[in-house]
Amino acid sequence: MKFRQFIAVLLLQLGxxxxxxxxxxxxxxxxxxxxxxxxxxxxxxxxxxxTSQEWAAGGIDGALQIEVTADDFEQKALQLLDKEQPVYLYCRSGGRSMKAAKILASKGFEVYNVAGGYTKWKQKNATHE
Incomplete structure (x- = not known):
């Protein structure tokens, strides 16, 4: 019985x-x-x-760079982005872009985080260098 409870809790946490x-x-x-x-x-x-160094090494065509770790990220994002249009965010693997996404979502933006980030994008061979 304890094993079944453990499995149920584990499945709930994974979900x-x-x-x-x-x-x-x-x-x-x-x-x-x-x-x-x-x-x-x-x-x-x-x-x-x-970061600017990562940006200089390559990115997705048409992207705007706003560094999430910069002190003025929120200010720049609010100035440069249109709340009436969805915003798609990416970073190297998805962590920093999720941080940025939460900030923008709290400000009323419709936000999409690119799963796997630029690393996954490059793996799909849909990148420019």
């Missing part, structure tokens, strides 16, 4: 932690879905939240 992409009004989007969306729309609010 809760697997939904992190849906926290605080933030949706997760795969790099495949992002590539499809980029082909469908003329312009998109795609934001690279990595």
């Amino acid at each position: 809760l932690f697997s939904c992190t992409g849906q926290q605080a009004g933030v949706r997760e989007v795969s790099v495949t879905a992002l590539a499809e969306q980029l082909q469908k729309v003329e312009s998109m609010q795609l934001v690279d939240v990595r």
Whole structure:
């Protein structure tokens, strides 16, 4: 009986932690879905939240760089982004962009975090260097 309880608790925890992409009004989007969306729309609010050094090494075409670790991230984002349009965010692997996504979602933006970030994007060979 204890083993069944352990398994039930474990499954519940796994279910809760697997939904992190849906926290605080933030949706997760795969790099495949992002590539499809980029082909469908003329312009998109795609934001690279990595450092300037990472940005200089390569990124996704059409992205705007607003470094999430900078003191003025929120101010710049509010100044440069349109709340009426969705915002797609990415970083190296998804952690910093989730931080940025939560900030923007709390300000009323519709936010999508790119799962796996630029690392996953490069793996899909849909990048420029």
